[in-house]
Amino acid sequence: MRMIEQAISEPMSEKHWPPQAGTLQEKLRDKTATIGVIGLGYVGLPLAVEFAGKGFHTLGFDLNAERVIRLNEGQNYIQDVENAALRKVVEEGLFRAEDDFARAGEVDVFFICVPTPVTPYKDPDTSYIRSAAEGIAAHLRAGQLVILKSTTYPDTTEGLVQPILEQKARQQGLHLGRDYFLAFSPERIDPGNKAFTTANTPVVVGGVTQACTELASLVMQQVVHLVHPVSSPKVAEMEKLLENIFRSVNIALVNELARLCDRIGGISIWEVVEAAATKPFGFMPFYPGPGLGGHCIPIDPYYLSWLARKYDFETSFITLSAHVNEEMPFYVVEAVQRAIAEQPIPLRDAKVLILGVAFKANVDDVRHSPATRVIDLLREKGVKKIHYSDPFVPSLSFRTHRGESLQLASVELDREALEAHDVVVVMTDHGAFPYAQIAEHAPVIVDTRNALKHIPHNRDKIRVLGGGDF
Numbered sequence: 001m002r003m004i005e006q007a008i009s010e011p012m013s014e015k016h017w018p019p020q021a022g023t024l025q026e027k028l029r030d031k032t033a034t035i036g037v038i039g040l041g042y043v044g045l046p047l048a049v050e051f052a053g054k055g056f057h058t059l060g061f062d063l064n065a066e067r068v069i070r071l072n073e074g075q076n077y078i079q080d081v082e083n084a085a086l087r088k089v090v091e092e093g094l095f096r097a098e099d100d101f102a103r104a105g106e107v108d109v110f111f112i113c114v115p116t117p118v119t120p121y122k123d124p125d126t127s128y129i130r131s132a133a134e135g136i137a138a139h140l141r142a143g144q145l146v147i148l149k150s151t152t153y154p155d156t157t158e159g160l161v162q163p164i165l166e167q168k169a170r171q172q173g174l175h176l177g178r179d180y181f182l183a184f185s186p187e188r189i190d191p192g193n194k195a196f197t198t199a200n201t202p203v204v205v206g207g208v209t210q211a212c213t214e215l216a217s218l219v220m221q222q223v224v225h226l227v228h229p230v231s232s233p234k235v236a237e238m239e240k241l242l243e244n245i246f247r248s249v250n251i252a253l254v255n256e257l258a259r260l261c262d263r264i265g266g267i268s269i270w271e272v273v274e275a276a277a278t279k280p281f282g283f284m285p286f287y288p289g290p291g292l293g294g295h296c297i298p299i300d301p302y303y304l305s306w307l308a309r310k311y312d313f314e315t316s317f318i319t320l321s322a323h324v325n326e327e328m329p330f331y332v333v334e335a336v337q338r339a340i341a342e343q344p345i346p347l348r349d350a351k352v353l354i355l356g357v358a359f360k361a362n363v364d365d366v367r368h369s370p371a372t373r374v375i376d377l378l379r380e381k382g383v384k385k386i387h388y389s390d391p392f393v394p395s396l397s398f399r400t401h402r403g404e405s406l407q408l409a410s411v412e413l414d415r416e417a418l419e420a421h422d423v424v425v426v427m428t429d430h431g432a433f434p435y436a437q438i439a440e441h442a443p444v445i446v447d448t449r450n451a452l453k454h455i456p457h458n459r460d461k462i463r464v465l466g467g468g469d470f
């Protein structure tokens with residue numbers, strides 16, 4: 001409650017409230033505001049369906065025409081969105097997807113939810129934000145509010161999006177904060193997390209002006225219980241990076257300790273973390289793994305270190321944690337090589353089965369998955385027969401570090417498949433994997449997630465990352 005109160009405890013005095021803000025406020029109150037979501041992926045589609053589900057006419061914009069066709073037929077492709085919820089808003093005419101910006105003029109509130117990747121040299125690639133902002137600018141009119149949600153470095157909202165909008169606004173005599181509005185509100189969705197949904201995950205909002213912050217907070221309050229306003233978009237942008245870098249740094253710390261436990265022998269990092277987590281204050285458990293994945297944690301730190309360089313500042317913690325985390329797939333590959341050598345089989349004849357290629361448990365997202373890196377590295381070492389099984393990922397295509405395109409199909413995980421491979425590598429701890437059967441029939445298991453911790457039998461053939469015997 002405290003956060004909502006904060007949002008509305010010091011509202012702008014009535015006489016300073018710009019008329020256009022008042023109009024938008026009324027439209028939100030009577031649900032006549034049209035919401036526009038640019039980028040209908042993991043972030044944008046759930047948000048669009050959420051607003052449409054609350055009765056707002058919602059337009060989704062995506063350059064991917066195939067996605068747009070599917071959505072307008074009520075076909076869902078994002079795990080966190082319920083098929084029935086999407087179908088309902090499509091059938092009720094509350095949600096419509098568009099593959100161009102022709103209808104952008106109808107939109108009162110835009111959300112920009114486009115990708116923010118890095119270049120091959122790990123510099124920020126803001127071209128998607130730029131193109132979304134240009135799409136909005138072409139249709140800019142009085143009364144519109146733009147909320148950037150893509151994770152990015154501090155000053156993107158004011159330094160990149162604002163000038164693009166202002167160029168068009170000037171031609172129309174529109175002023176930011178008076179006639180149209182701009183804010184940053186980072187996304188906190190955690191795909192696959194059933195406990196925290198859009199509604200019960202607090203959001204942070206920072207507008208370019210006070211009216212921008214208040215309007216954006218009001219918009220977010222339509223779908224989120226708790227809104228925490230901050231003094232500027234830069235604070236909100238930095239806050240999001242802090243959240244993700246906090247994870248990256250802490251994961252790096254346990255990854256380093258996991259390797260130390262393996263070096264010392266006889267100490268399991270998993271048991272250590274479990275024990276430390278009994279402390280009721282001042283400690284938060286993080287777990288080791290085969291490397292970072294997904295669109296956020298492996299990428300976002302580079303957005304900040306890139307910005308820092310402009311200020312002659314080296315973000316040593318960030319660089320160090322990236323280094324430790326990026327080493328993990330190499331460490332896993334060394335363990336797989338040892339497991340092959342133990343048998344002994346030449347690498348070229350070894351058959352390796354990778355269990356799980358999604359970057360984390362129970363999701364279908366393979367972006368930057370450490371599994372693809374491990375497959376790539378094993379192939380470089382000369383392992384030719386590599387298969388994978390993942391109930392969430394029927395087929396996998398990715399580009400290797402040498403630029404080669406690889407396409408693999410998931411194999412069925414049964415006794416035959418387990419026995420046919422020399423080493424089975426658990427890369428993702430999907431709940432659906434039959435761990436008892438895996439322990440029974442796989443010749444050797446390299447377990448990077450401690451996923452077989454509850455399996456009491458066949459422990460002698462299980463090598464656990466950080467288990468002291470990796």
Ligand SMILES: NC(=O)c1ccc[n+]([C@@H]2O[C@H](COP(=O)([O-])OP(=O)(O)OC[C@H]3O[C@@H](n4cnc5c(N)ncnc54)[C@H](O)[C@@H]3O)[C@@H](O)[C@H]2O)c1
Binds near residue numbers: 063150151
């Ligand atoms: N996925 C997550 O869990 C998560 C969590 C928090 C924040 N984020 C951030 O949210 C942003 C979006 O991530 P995502 O995972 O939803 O990406 P995504 O790749 O799943 O979806 C992005 C969509 O945007 C579309 N697109 C790209 N450029 C466009 C343009 N100019 N106009 C219209 N559509 C365009 C793409 O076709 C795609 O459908 C990123 O900045 C990411 O870092 C993601």
